[in-house]
Amino acid sequence: MRITLLATALVAATLAGTAPIGAAFAQGDVIAQRRAGMKRMGEHMQAMRAVTQGQGQVRAQVARVDDMIAWYRTEPALFPPGSDRGDTRALPAIWTNRADFDRQHVEIAERLQALRGAAQAGDAAAFANAFQQVGASCSGCHRPYRAPER
Numbered sequence: 001m002r003i004t005l006l007a008t009a010l011v012a013a014t015l016a017g018t019a020p021i022g023a024a025f026a027q028g029d030v031i032a033q034r035r036a037g038m039k040r041m042g043e044h045m046q047a048m049r050a051v052t053q054g055q056g057q058v059r060a061q062v063a064r065v066d067d068m069i070a071w072y073r074t075e076p077a078l079f080p081p082g083s084d085r086g087d088t089r090a091l092p093a094i095w096t097n098r099a100d101f102d103r104q105h106v107e108i109a110e111r112l113q114a115l116r117g118a119a120q121a122g123d124a125a126a127f128a129n130a131f132q133q134v135g136a137s138c139s140g141c142h143r144p145y146r147a148p149e150r
């Protein structure tokens with residue numbers, strides 16, 4: 001519960017810090033930025049999938065998870081209104097359903113905390129379980145908010 005409140009506060013703080021972005025160039029920038037970050041998240045998940053299959057050290061994943069936690073804290077600010085136009089698969093539903101989109105960031109933050117705890121404890125079974133949960137959060141947000149591959 002404390003984690004939920006903290007994460008909510010962080011998301012709110014991040015959103016409050018979002019300046020209105022008018023210029024098309026700046027808009028292109030946030031799209032490139034969020035896509036690059038998401039790509040990095042994909043790489044982290046791929047590497048950790050291998051760990052759940054016995055390739056790699058569970059404890060060594062803490063730094064990776066920390067990078068993910070930090071990323072999802074700042075990510076909502078990279079979805080300013082209107083940034084569904086351009087080289088992006090972000091769907092307009094993000095902005096018509098903003099509270100839910102933001103809530104998904106809180107959810108993945110909580111699941112990443114569980115993953116971090118399991119990594120720190122070196123608990124392979126808990127790590128694999130938490131990894132599944134994080135993966136479910138990825139697809140849980142992609143389904144409503146990301147257009148299928150063109």
Ligand code: HEC
Pocket residue numbers: 031034035036038039041042043045087088089090091101104105108134135137138139141142145146
């Ligand atoms: C809160 C919603 C949300 C969550 C959670 C989320 N994503 Fe995404 N993801 C998106 C959206 C929206 C896009 C499309 C961004 C764009 O094209 O501008 C995207 C795009 C991507 C891309 C494509 C990047 C590119 O090259 O264009 C990858 C890879 C990705 N996500 C991986 C992940 C992984 C892995 C997770 C879980 C660890 C995750 N995402 C969690 C919303 C989310």
